[in-house]
Amino acid sequence: MAIEAWFMEENDEDQRLPHHRNPKQFVSLDHLADLGVLYWKLNPKDYENDQELKEIRESRGYNYMDLLDLCPERVENYEEKLKNFYTEHIHGDEEIRYCLEGSGYFDVRDKEDRWIRIWIKEGDMIVLPAGIYHRFTLDTGNYVKLMRLFVGEPVWTAYNRPQEHHPARKNYINNFTHKVGVPLEAH
Numbered sequence: 001m002a003i004e005a006w007f008m009e010e011n012d013e014d015q016r017l018p019h020h021r022n023p024k025q026f027v028s029l030d031h032l033a034d035l036g037v038l039y040w041k042l043n044p045k046d047y048e049n050d051q052e053l054k055e056i057r058e059s060r061g062y063n064y065m066d067l068l069d070l071c072p073e074r075v076e077n078y079e080e081k082l083k084n085f086y087t088e089h090i091h092g093d094e095e096i097r098y099c100l101e102g103s104g105y106f107d108v109r110d111k112e113d114r115w116i117r118i119w120i121k122e123g124d125m126i127v128l129p130a131g132i133y134h135r136f137t138l139d140t141g142n143y144v145k146l147m148r149l150f151v152g153e154p155v156w157t158a159y160n161r162p163q164e165h166h167p168a169r170k171n172y173i174n175n176f177t178h179k180v181g182v183p184l185e186a187h
């Protein structure tokens with residue numbers, strides 16, 4: 001099954017809960033693609049020899065790779081990292097994550113500044129475009145193992161909102177939000 005995403009109910013409940021609206025309001029992959037969010041379903045079992053992953057990495061130039069095993073025993077400053085992950089931010093580059101085990105939520109802002117919650121599970125790979133406001137939390141399963149990919153030397157710097165003057169933000173706005181409904185000839 002494809003990935004699930006939905007509009008979030010914003011309230012003070014535990015961030016690890018699903019935060020569905022009532023009734024549930026799901027978001028399609030097309031809607032995510034409109035925001036510049038890319039998605040692939042891959043086979044996580046033998047990721048070291050996966051031809052499909054290899055092809056994605058080659059075609060998009062993702063030559064850097066490491067693994068993030070998100071549990072207190074394996075991550076320094078675990079609590080602080082989790083807190084930073086859930087603070088709304090952007091990056092100067094794409095954020096590319098491939099879920100090998102466990103699950104978690106990537107929240108992204110849509111064009112009307114609503115939160116969309118994207119549920120990442122084993123085999124889900126997503127790319128968040130540079131400049132999109134986002135955050136991440138574990139779900140109630142409390143564990144995820146992610147592959148992180150990057151073009152060249154990785155830069156993980158997070159710029160917390162507001163960042164309206166950041167070049168990556170301006171670029172994102174130009175590419176993904178301004179041109180909605182405008183015919184191609186008009187550009």
Ligand SMILES: CSCCC(=O)C(=O)O
Nearest residue numbers: 085095097134135136158
């Ligand atoms: C746990 S990876 C996702 C968190 C995030 O947004 C980031 O690392 O910048």
Ligand SMILES: [Fe+2]
Nearest residue numbers: 091095134158
């Ligand atoms: Fe991020």
